[in-house]
Amino acid sequence: MHVPFLDLHAQHQSLQPQLNETIQKVIEESAFIKGEGVQSFEASLSKYLGVEHSISCGNGTDALELVLDALNIGKGDEVLVPALSWISTSEVVATRGAKPVFIDTHPESNCIDPRKLPEKPSENTKALIAVHLYGHPAAMDLLSDYCQKHQLFLIEDAAQALGGKWQGQPLGSLATAATFSFFPSKNLGCMGDGGAIATNTRGLAEKCRKLANHGQSQRHHFELDGRNSRLDNLQAAILNLKLPHLNRWVQTRTKLALRYSEKLAHLGGLELPHLCEGHALHLYVIKTGRRNELKNFLDENGIQTLVHYPAPLPLAECYSEMGHSPEDFPIAVQTCKEALSLPLYPELTLPQQDYVIEKIETFFK
Ligand SMILES: *Cc1c(COP(=O)(O)O)cnc(C)c1O
Numbered sequence: 001m002h003v004p005f006l007d008l009h010a011q012h013q014s015l016q017p018q019l020n021e022t023i024q025k026v027i028e029e030s031a032f033i034k035g036e037g038v039q040s041f042e043a044s045l046s047k048y049l050g051v052e053h054s055i056s057c058g059n060g061t062d063a064l065e066l067v068l069d070a071l072n073i074g075k076g077d078e079v080l081v082p083a084l085s086w087i088s089t090s091e092v093v094a095t096r097g098a099k100p101v102f103i104d105t106h107p108e109s110n111c112i113d114p115r116k117l118p119e120k121p122s123e124n125t126k127a128l129i130a131v132h133l134y135g136h137p138a139a140m141d142l143l144s145d146y147c148q149k150h151q152l153f154l155i156e157d158a159a160q161a162l163g164g165k166w167q168g169q170p171l172g173s174l175a176t177a178a179t180f181s182f183f184p185s186k187n188l189g190c191m192g193d194g195g196a197i198a199t200n201t202r203g204l205a206e207k208c209r210k211l212a213n214h215g216q217s218q219r220h221h222f223e224l225d226g227r228n229s230r231l232d233n234l235q236a237a238i239l240n241l242k243l244p245h246l247n248r249w250v251q252t253r254t255k256l257a258l259r260y261s262e263k264l265a266h267l268g269g270l271e272l273p274h275l276c277e278g279h280a281l282h283l284y285v286i287k288t289g290r291r292n293e294l295k296n297f298l299d300e301n302g303i304q305t306l307v308h309y310p311a312p313l314p315l316a317e318c319y320s321e322m323g324h325s326p327e328d329f330p331i332a333v334q335t336c337k338e339a340l341s342l343p344l345y346p347e348l349t350l351p352q353q354d355y356v357i358e359k360i361e362t363f364f365k
Helices: 008-014 016-029 036-050 060-070 088-095 138-148 204-210 233-264 291-300 317-322 329-340 348-363
Strands: 054-055 078-082 099-103 125-131 153-157 177-181 195-199 284-287 339-344
Touching: 008 016, 016 233, 036 054, 036 233, 036 284, 054 060, 054 204, 060 088, 060 153, 060 195, 060 204, 078 088, 088 099, 088 125, 088 317, 099 348, 125 138, 138 153, 195 204, 233 348, 291 339, 291 348, 317 348, 329 339
Parallel strands: 078 099, 078 125, 125 153, 153 177
Antiparallel strands: 054 195, 177 195, 284 339
């Protein structure tokens, strides 16, 4: 049996007639940029999240950049970020000319560990970016308290967590601003690149929108130095079609994740993800000291797995001048040695999942 890590084709097959119709309609209208579909998707996303404003943009990295720019974060500033994430989280800080200050992760949530935050952040610290890694909510209560106490902006990088909740509130509705990615493999993916910002602050929303559109609010009135970062109408139409299915997809992911956890619980030598209320598991990540061996074994048996991530952010080559060492981030370093992401997507069939489980059992027995 072959079990791919992800099967986007299966998802698209299930929506084929509607997708064809949607794409055909966009072609007929031929309004590819700033069409009605974009506005309608933004309105649907706001409604889904229960926020005042959603601003679509080119991708999830742009969304973070736009938020930082709108908050005037740049040269000389510092931003607290987790030591474990996709590179975008720290890259956007560095490319603004600001300094990412890396904080080790929590061994269970894999998100930024509030206990590791500096008692008093430096004077230059302006913001904290919380990542709901793998779809697991970050400790938003403690992080909010910290940011409030030290007057920092709190930004949610919710690229992996659309559809999740924290104490009943949608992830992406809990901070100054939140950012999303619609990269095809994310919980809600389009057929190319796409991203969005969500916020309840009108001024911030307007500024992000302006910055993403060459600094204009009206055509040819360039009020700010901006850029071009847009969600195109075709992607918006696809997202409009898919958004109503998101909750069902998240529920199926949750069911499959619980099923993995239940059936793998009896095995020694591996640590299962610490699932919590409200997670919208983007990835099902197990940890084991025999990670590479297990990965090879599963590979040989036709099961594709991935490593998220092979190294913590602060040890990336681009930050070598900062002089970090692995001892500074023991938890993130260990996670990178032990983490293995198993296939998890709504279209994963039970026989496929049973096969994965059976092979993992064989490996550990
Ligand atoms: C995917 C991702 C991003 C970036 O999104 P793109 O749309 O690929 O630019 C940012 N942060 C995290 C945590 C991500 O997983």
